[in-house]
Amino acid sequence: MLHAADITLQVSQGLLAFCSAYVLVGAFVAFAFITFGLDGVDAAAREAYGFRILIYPGLVLLWPLVVWRWWSIVNGASDKPRPVAQHARLHAFAWICLVVMISSLLGIALFQSHAVISKPANTRLEKPQ
Amino acid sequence: MSERYVPIGWSRTKLIYDAVLIFAVCAFLFGFFSMARRAGLATTPTDEGSLPIRAFGSCAFLLLTLALSIGPLTRLDKRFLPLLYNRRHIGIVTFAVAAAHVFTVFDWYLAFSPINPWLGLFVSDAMFQRLDNFPFVPFGVLAFLILSVLAATSHDFWLKFLGPGLWKGMHMSLYAAYGLIVAHLSFGALQGKQNLDLSVLVIGSAATLLSLHLAAALKHARVLRHCEKRDLEAGWIRVALESQVLDGRAQIIALPGSEAIAVFRDKDVITAISHRCAHQNGPLGEGRIINGHVVCPWHGHEFHLTTGCAPAPFTDRVPVYPVRIEAGMIYVKPTPVHNSRDRAAEVEP
Numbered sequence: 472m473l474h475a476a477d478i479t480l481q482v483s484q485g486l487l488a489f490c491s492a493y494v495l496v497g498a499f500v501a502f503a504f505i506t507f508g509l510d511g512v513d514a515a516a517r518e519a520y521g522f523r524i525l526i527y528p529g530l531v532l533l534w535p536l537v538v539w540r541w542w543s544i545v546n547g548a549s550d551k552p553r554p555v556a557q558h559a560r561l562h563a564f565a566w567i568c569l570v571v572m573i574s575s576l577l578g579i580a581l582f583q584s585h586a587v588i589s590k591p592a593n594t595r596l597e598k599p600q
Numbered sequence: 601m602s603e604r605y606v607p608i609g610w611s612r613t614k615l616i617y618d619a620v621l622i623f624a625v626c627a628f629l630f631g632f633f634s635m636a637r638r639a640g641l642a643t644t645p646t647d648e649g650s651l652p653i654r655a656f657g658s659c660a661f662l663l664l665t666l667a668l669s670i671g672p673l674t675r676l677d678k679r680f681l682p683l684l685y686n687r688r689h690i691g692i693v694t695f696a697v698a699a700a701h702v703f704t705v706f707d708w709y710l711a712f713s714p715i716n717p718w719l720g721l722f723v724s725d726a727m728f729q730r731l732d733n734f735p736f737v738p739f740g741v742l743a744f745l746i747l748s749v750l751a752a753t754s755h756d757f758w759l760k761f762l763g764p765g766l767w768k769g770m771h772m773s774l775y776a777a778y779g780l781i782v783a784h785l786s787f788g789a790l791q792g793k794q795n796l797d798l799s800v801l802v803i804g805s806a807a808t809l810l811s812l813h814l815a816a817a818l819k820h821a822r823v824l825r826h827c828e829k830r831d832l833e834a835g836w837i838r839v840a841l842e843s844q845v846l847d848g849r850a851q852i853i854a855l856p857g858s859e860a861i862a863v864f865r866d867k868d869v870i871t872a873i874s875h876r877c878a879h880q881n882g883p884l885g886e887g888r889i890i891n892g893h894v895v896c897p898w899h900g901h902e903f904h905l906t907t908g909c910a911p912a913p914f915t916d917r918v919p920v921y922p923v924r925i926e927a928g929m930i931y932v933k934p935t936p937v938h939n940s941r942d943r944a945a946e947v948e949p
Contacts, residue, residue: 483722490718513760519605522755529752540761565775566813572779573806580786581799 494531501530504537512544605757617686621693628662629655649708654789656701658801661785663694664778665805672816674897675886685900688754691774695751698744736788743780746773764880782806836924836931839863845870845930850894852885855934860885861921863932864894864905871905872921872932878903879916 505523509516516522530537632655667690673680710717721737750771759767785802792798840851840863850862852875860875862885873894875885882898889895893902893911903910908920919936 480719480723483719486722487716487719513605513757515605515760516757517604521607522605522757525607525755526752526757529749529755529758532749532752536762544761561769561772563817565772566817569775569779570810573782573810576779576783576786577803577806580790583787583791 493534497531497534500534500537501527504530504541508541508545512541605755609756613682614686614689617682618689621690625659625663625693625697628659632658652704653701653708656697656704657789658798660694660698660701661781661802662805663690663697664774664781665809667691667694668774668778669809669812672812675816675820676812678886678888681888681897684897691747691754692751695747698747702740702744734787736784736786739780739787740784743777743784746777746780750774750777759880768880778809835935836933837861839872839930839932842870842925842928842930848889850885851930852883853932859919859934861932861934862894863923863930864889866892866905869905870923870925870930872923873903873905873908874918874920874936876918877901878910878918884918 505527509523633651636651636654667687670680670683670687670690674684705721706717710720713720715723718741721741722735750773753762753767753770762770782802785798789798790802837853837855839845839853842865845851845863845865847865847867850864852860852862854860861872862875863870863872864885866889873884875883877884877896877898879896879901880898882896882901884894884896884903887894887897889905890902892906893904895902901910901916903916903918906920908918910916921936922933924931924933
């Protein structure tokens with residue numbers, strides 16, 4: 472029977488392998504985009520080379536999004552700006568979530584911290600005979 | 601707002617801003633080490649080794665609190681606006697300090713280990729089944745991941761490539777990162793017995809940040825006047841008395857749909873322009889006026905008050921609205937003028 476620590480190790484190893492593969496694919500996609508796609512999707516990128524180093528990590532991290540936007544822009548999709556009211560509602564929702572989350576976490580932390588302090592102090596065990 | 605992308609859009613002001621920022625970070629780290637040693641927190645080699653971890657972690661938390669406080673601060677007091685113009689550099693520096701925190705953790709706790717340090721972060725502290733001693737590291741890793749994505753997508757290219765809606769939505773995950781960092785601290789450093797200073801720092805920072813946002817939201821609710829039926833007179837909205845709109849400032853009025861209009865006074869001229877910046881939906885009505893252009897407080901994009909056009913060679917444009925002044929009262933027609941670069945918005949005397 473597997474212990475919780477073994478399960479965590481296996482899950483973490485799987486996650487790490489997935490992340491490595493993701494980054495490897497991302498590196499290829501980013502290289503292809505910078506070489507063949509960038510000038511076509513954004514006129515401001517033409518003859519501008521220095522900034523490409525700065526955007527490379529983002530292209531690797533977000534390569535599925537990059538492929539989707541690349542495909543969308545080539546096919547003539549446009550991005551409609553989010554209306555002010557919608558943006559304000561999203562902002563307000565995010566802040567309400569954050570207030571609840573931070574208050575709860577700090578409450579738990581203080582309670583737990585108090586519980587830890589209330590525990591009896593560690594005792595030194597006698598040397599086995 | 602560059603015509604052709606450059607790696608970093610430096611200017612004299614931005615260089616000074618960054619120099620002050622880096623000096624402040626160095627001063628904080630130096631002060632942290634000095635005070636910790638003076639307070640006797642580093643009496644053993646073990647304590648000494650963990651000091652940089654705590655120093656970088658505290659610094660990153662404070663920087664993130666500062667970055668999130670700038671928005672509400674500028675809404676409460678216009679004097680904080682210069683802080684807003686270069687906020688993304690605070691974000692980058694926050695990421696760099698957080699990265700220093702992560703790598704000092706690797707160097708101190710996971711050095712010489714046969715397993716991958718990133719794997720070590722998850723498996724060295726895996727007691728998910730109990731609330732006491734709950735692993736705090738995964739919260740920090742997730743927060744760092746969010747900071748990495750946001751730092752990697754901070755260049756102007758990303759805004760244009762992803763579109764303002766998606767980009768802004770993605771960058772709002774900074775709030776989630778802040779919550780995760782509070783969780784990281786709550787289940788981690790705050791559980792120690794000798795962390796009264798840290799408890800005060802975390803609770804004080806979080807409380808200040810939340811209070812600032814609450815105060816800014818209340819002020820915004822007061823400033824943003826919602827258009828009511830009684831304000832509508834034959835298709836024109838009654839805004840305010842001419843004397844109530846101060847020079848260089850705007851009266852913002854929310855229309856029944858999702859649009860809002862900023863009615864500006866530039867000396868003796870009253871104009872009405874969309875409250876939404878074409879760049880990122882920033883609050884134009886809270887911006888400054890320079891040479892007849894309103895400057896968006898978020899990223900400095902400029903739009904002419906009467907045409908709504910960005911200065912050449914840029915092609916961005918925001919809607920402008922007809923204005924009428926009658927017996928000292930300002931009226932605005934909620935239908936945008938179909939303006940062109942050569943024709944000013946209709947202004948009725």
